[in-house]
Amino acid sequence: MAKATEAANNLYVLRDTYFPPNPQDKLTKLRMESDAALKLLDSIPPDQRKLPLQRATYEYLRGKILDVFPDYRKEAEDHLSKAVKLNPSLADAWLCLGNCIWKKGDLLSAKNCFNLALSKGPNKEILCQLSMLVRKLAQGSENQAEMVEESIKHAKEAIALDVKDGNSWYNLGNACLTSFFVTGAWDHGKLLQSLKAYQNAEKDERMKSNPDLYFNCATVNKYLENYERALSGFEAAALKDPGLNASDEVQKIVNLLDKLDNFLKVHKKAKRxxxxxxxxxxxxxxxxxxxxxxxxxxxxxxxxxxxxxxxxxxxxxxxxxxxxxxxxxxxxxxxxxxxxxxxxxxxxxxxxxxxxxxxxxxxxxxxxxxxx
Known part of the structure; x- marks a missing residue:
């Protein structure tokens, strides 16, 4: 079971760090690796997955492997549901079930899963997912700003559990950036908080493979008028994940700067x-x-x-x-x-x-x- 657990975890590392020029290549690679992980899981002798707790772990790993893809899979939900019924104390199974249900659009049920996962004990990964989900729930709601503040609270709770975890800092940066926009896009203090969080995230070597970190940090620098840093950030994001269209953001800024430069050349004459x-x-x-x-x-x-x-x-x-x-x-x-x-x-x-x-x-x- 330990080897199957490692294979499932490695599958998610691949999902979060592999960004080929053609997104289809990533799906192909994920299918190949998930098939291998499922074969490894099924190679476990039946007598070693017979007891309720053993069966719960088996169902959990099978559901987790099947849910690595971006689209919702009912088969994954079914296996994860069996896992938490057999062993309700499996916090990561609740987390995976929440993520799976989120994909099919049932956000409130997903939130319930995350809260049940947290009831088993504090967990930075669950808190980050809950923070993200609350921001998703906030979209279009009447109390959008208040819900984003709740998201920030969960993000800070995750950091309190591990101040060196880059993903937790990245999530806080995203929450502060969202808060900047939902409160009217005027409070540059929120942008500075977001930038500081992203800079802390960058200290974690594991985050250097996250193209979204570079893209979002570049977005903050653009609004702070740190154009050189914004251009460097968008360019780095484009190199790590061509599918982000970060190259378009680079061109937009360059076009704006060139337009401004040409305008100043025309109007800078002393007499004019x-x-x-x-x-x-x-x-x-x-x-x-x-x-x-x-x-x-x-x-x-x-x-x-x-x-x-x-x-x-x-x-x-x-x-x-x-x-x-x-x-x-x-x-x-x-x-x-x-x-x-x-x-x-x-x-x-x-x-x-x-x-x-x-x-x-x-x-x-x-x-x-x-x-x-």
Missing amino acids: LASMASSLTSVSLSPPYRRANVDALTEGLNKAVAVVGKIKEGDQLILLDPIYRFADFSWRGKSYQFKSIRVDFLNQLLLNGKPLSPSQAVRASIHAQHKP
């Missing part, structure tokens, strides 16, 4: 800038705000400062308490250098001296896939 600046009308600012030009801004948050700009003929835009950043980096032999000004709240924007309405703002969003 002087003409545009002189066309800005005076504005009355409420205390404590004072008007400042871009050159007077300091790196980071500029409290009680207002920057006035023009977006089209006749319209002026005022940015209150802007966050300033000077970007200076190179990518693939091309240098980029520009000044960035950002505000995070709608009430920090004034159009022609008047506040904008919520209908005039578009929040950033993310489409997250939570796969068991």
Whole structure:
């Protein structure tokens, strides 16, 4: 039984670390290895899987091996259900059953399985899966933000059990990133928490084979305007798993940077800038705000400062308490250098001296896939 257990565990390592250019090759490899694991399991003499506890382990391993594929398999659920009936104390069997049921869309039953697994004792892997499932349940719910906070709580509980476990840190990073978007995509503190969690995950050598870690960390860096790190992260993700389409993300950022670079070349002429600046009308600012030009801004948050700009003929835009950043980096032999000004709240924007309405703002969003 020990060899069959090792074969089942190795099967999941293959699932989580093997990302060939053609995804079909991965399925073929999984089928081949799962067939070998099932043969090894069936080679166990009948008299060694006769007793209830022995039979429970056999059913559990058979169900676990069958459930390694991305799609739901009823046969896997049947074997795992038999296992927990024969031995309700098998925590990993409850975990596998929850993952299997999740695949068929019965999320509440899956959550019940995870909670039953946790009732056998604290377990970081189960807590991570529960954290993911809660985020999945949160999608489209009325109390989405509260449920994501519950997800973060479970993620932190997993870390408390093993502070060096990279997967637990990765899961916390995902939970904080989700929280950033569901709360309006304005709190960069959540992005920094997410980035810190991903950086802790990267310290675990086992996580270096996880392309999603690189992709998600690059996503955070993109929103934090760390463009060079974002490009490096997306490129690393593309090399590890071509199926992630991370190369498209690299191209999107490069296109944006090139567009910005070309725009600055056109508009940086002194006479043109002087003409545009002189066309800005005076504005009355409420205390404590004072008007400042871009050159007077300091790196980071500029409290009680207002920057006035023009977006089209006749319209002026005022940015209150802007966050300033000077970007200076190179990518693939091309240098980029520009000044960035950002505000995070709608009430920090004034159009022609008047506040904008919520209908005039578009929040950033993310489409997250939570796969068991």
